[in-house]
Amino acid sequence: MFARLCIWMLAGSLAACAPAQPLSGPLPADQYHDASSLNPRAEGRRLATACAGRNGWGDAAPPARIFGNSYYVGTCGISVILITSDQGHILIDGAVAPAAPAILANIRALGFDPRDIRFIVGSHEHDDHMGGFAALKAATGAQIWVREAARIALETGEVDAADPQAGTIPQMTPVAVHAILRDGEPIRLGEGAITLTPHATPGHTSGSTSWTWQSCEGPNCANIAYIDSLTARSRDDYRFSDHPERVAPYRATFTALRSVPCDILLTPHPEVANFFARMAGDAPLIDRDACRALVERSRAALDARLAREARQEAAQ
Ligand SMILES: [Zn+2]
Numbered sequence: 314m315f316a317r318l319c320i321w322m323l324a325g326s327l328a329a330c331a332p333a334q335p336l337s338g339p340l341p342a343d344q345y346h347d348a349s350s351l352n353p354r355a356e357g358r359r360l361a362t363a364c365a366g367r368n369g370w371g372d373a374a375p376p377a378r379i380f381g382n383s384y385y386v387g388t389c390g391i392s393v394i395l396i397t398s399d400q401g402h403i404l405i406d407g408a409v410a411p412a413a414p415a416i417l418a419n420i421r422a423l424g425f426d427p428r429d430i431r432f433i434v435g436s437h438e439h440d441d442h443m444g445g446f447a448a449l450k451a452a453t454g455a456q457i458w459v460r461e462a463a464r465i466a467l468e469t470g471e472v473d474a475a476d477p478q479a480g481t482i483p484q485m486t487p488v489a490v491h492a493i494l495r496d497g498e499p500i501r502l503g504e505g506a507i508t509l510t511p512h513a514t515p516g517h518t519s520g521s522t523s524w525t526w527q528s529c530e531g532p533n534c535a536n537i538a539y540i541d542s543l544t545a546r547s548r549d550d551y552r553f554s555d556h557p558e559r560v561a562p563y564r565a566t567f568t569a570l571r572s573v574p575c576d577i578l579l580t581p582h583p584e585v586a587n588f589f590a591r592m593a594g595d596a597p598l599i600d601r602d603a604c605r606a607l608v609e610r611s612r613a614a615l616d617a618r619l620a621r622e623a624r625q626e627a628a629q
Pocket residue numbers: 439441442542581582
């Protein structure tokens with residue numbers, strides 16, 4: 314199989330056949346899926362089937378390998394990503410608190426011990442992504458690392474009063490933060506096994522964080538990008554036009570995301586990245602345009618929101 318991959322990739326770059334080199338071009342989903350001994354296509358199909366018509370934040374889903382040492386262990390409505398190494402694992406996001414037992418069961422079903430998770434990190438400080446942190450920390454003993462802007466929300470369980478969605482987001486069980494992440498400074502685990510880089514992508518919340526890392530299957534490596542929510546959501550009476558200080562971070566985030574390495578796009582809400590269809594083999598899992606397209610969609614949605622607010626103001 315790898316020989317076939319190398320021949321296919323020769324068109325792009327000879328270097329793609331060397332060990333641990335990034336992919337030189339989009340890899341057709343069927344070739345990628347066949348490349349793994351665990352046959353992720355069957356796992357991905359099972360995941361997609363289990364979640365067909367179910368997208369509740371707490372709806373349990375079966376686990377599935379995404380690529381290499383990266384696994385989906387979340388629910389049908391909320392992504393939770395496990396990255397493994399022989400010297401411990403990292404969990405990205407924790408879904409809602411009631412989903413914690415299903416997430417832990419998924420990790421065990423893959424053959425990993427939740428107590429080997431060393432770090433729990435996340436996308437943004439809302440209960441649908443970090444509400445499960447307290448229960449997952451208690452079950453794993455892992456350290457929780459967030460950016461400074463998310464720390465108080467985690468430690469108090471309260472949504473930041475300046476959050477445009479404040480008043481609509483439930484409280485979380487408070488949980489102690491072990492350390493503060495800095496933009497671009499990776500978490501490393503195992504000797505080169507995991508290098509997970511946080512990217513400050515504020516907008517949806519002040520603490521919003523996106524993540525990039527590389528996972529490999531044999532000689533084939535993919536840049537995985539877990540891009541945080543980019544939607545301009547708010548409670549009904551909130552106007553982004555009145556808060557330029559909340560609009561500017563989105564603009565900066567859209568610019569920053571232009572340069573992140575992105576072969577496989579993942580998002581905290583799986584449907585935003587058409588994740589289940591891609592896992593089932595119905596759409597390409599590896600798509601180097603997906604990050605850029607998500608950013609452009611999000612930019613257009615923010616512009617449309619601001620234009621709508623301007624029209625409403627003009628009509629009053
Ligand atoms: Zn969310």
